Amino acid sequence: MTLAQVRTLRLSLAVTTAVAVSYGVAWPLSYMVPLFVAMFLSMPLPWIGWPTALKIVKRLCVGLLIGLVISEFFLQLPLVCVPLYGLFFFLVFYNDAKAPPLSTIFMTIGATMVPIIGLQAKVASHYVASFILFDLLAGFFFTWLFHLLIPNRIAEVDPNAPKPQRPAPKPIPPREERARLAFISTLVSTTAVLLFFSLNLVQYSLAMMYICMMAGAPSTNASIKVMTNNSKSCFVGGMAIIVAYNLLVAVPTFWFLIPLVLAFSFFFAQKINSGKPGAAIWGSGFTTFLVLLGSSTGGDSSASSNFYLRIAQVIFAGLFCILAIVVIEHWMEKRKSRKRLWWRPSLKTSY
Numbered sequence: 001m002t003l004a005q006v007r008t009l010r011l012s013l014a015v016t017t018a019v020a021v022s023y024g025v026a027w028p029l030s031y032m033v034p035l036f037v038a039m040f041l042s043m044p045l046p047w048i049g050w051p052t053a054l055k056i057v058k059r060l061c062v063g064l065l066i067g068l069v070i071s072e073f074f075l076q077l078p079l080v081c082v083p084l085y086g087l088f089f090f091l092v093f094y095n096d097a098k099a100p101p102l103s104t105i106f107m108t109i110g111a112t113m114v115p116i117i118g119l120q121a122k123v124a125s126h127y128v129a130s131f132i133l134f135d136l137l138a139g140f141f142f143t144w145l146f147h148l149l150i151p152n153r154i155a156e157v158d159p160n161a162p163k164p165q166r167p168a169p170k171p172i173p174p175r176e177e178r179a180r181l182a183f184i185s186t187l188v189s190t191t192a193v194l195l196f197f198s199l200n201l202v203q204y205s206l207a208m209m210y211i212c213m214m215a216g217a218p219s220t221n222a223s224i225k226v227m228t229n230n231s232k233s234c235f236v237g238g239m240a241i242i243v244a245y246n247l248l249v250a251v252p253t254f255w256f257l258i259p260l261v262l263a264f265s266f267f268f269a270q271k272i273n274s275g276k277p278g279a280a281i282w283g284s285g286f287t288t289f290l291v292l293l294g295s296s297t298g299g300d301s302s303a304s305s306n307f308y309l310r311i312a313q314v315i316f317a318g319l320f321c322i323l324a325i326v327v328i329e330h331w332m333e334k335r336k337s338r339k340r341l342w343w344r345p346s347l348k349t350s351y
Helices: 003-025 032-041 050-074 078-094 103-118 122-149 175-198 202-215 224-250 254-272 279-296 307-342
Strands: none
Touching: 003 032, 003 122, 003 254, 003 279, 032 122, 032 279, 050 078, 050 103, 050 122, 078 103, 078 175, 103 122, 103 175, 103 202, 175 202, 175 307, 202 279, 202 307, 224 254, 224 279, 224 307, 254 279, 279 307
């Protein structure tokens, strides 16, 4: 097997196993475990190691703690809550380039999802925080286990090929660029928080989670091109889940769900590890597929009736982020041009 085939096999089997365990036990928010597994195994990296994994867990704990504090003390004080979110988002996004992988996304999800659930009941926010933390730990366990069971070293190596080298870390952008990207993502996220909290959109919390995922990596996501690709991935995942969901409606059994997930996971894993330019779109599409699958196969009676509403929430999140960035970048460019006109040096020269 080639290295790409090893990664494909590991990703598809790990996600399917995570689905079998989490859906079989079916604790609250259990569908997030396969999502976390897919997010980490989609990256073309070896096992990040438990020290790095614990750093990510610590950052999630910070986000969950901030979410609990906001839910307990500041949720009914919008004049304090919104600026507090703005400051939190900017600090987190500004330091994203130095943070462990995906930790910024987890922090923003923890800090926003917990208070949104707290709009319904403050006690529920504590349960949500504990289950999100447990899901991340379970996701790391499956990621570590399948790196152990299906390591990269089983791939066939061409003796004439050069030795594979660990990819060099991406250069950290200068302060001005980091501040600009953080400012854009902060405005997008804070606007979404203001919209969801002021209108009490608890039933649309899935859209808020996707906005956090899209805006939660400003070093790569704060651009129209990347946001457009994210929207394409939402469409890809949405089309896949429509096919899978209708097959599950025809055969609504757990033992049919597992091979179905394996087939779709293998399909997405092949696309993700193909090495083609559009591979990133398939990676985000796979996470969209898993989120919609988990939120639509629960035991509640509204899962079926709200299926297409959940797809609409994901599409709305993508369109919201694109529109927000277009407006913000247009405003910033207009402001910059005014500043250039204001500070244009005089043609007169004094002696």
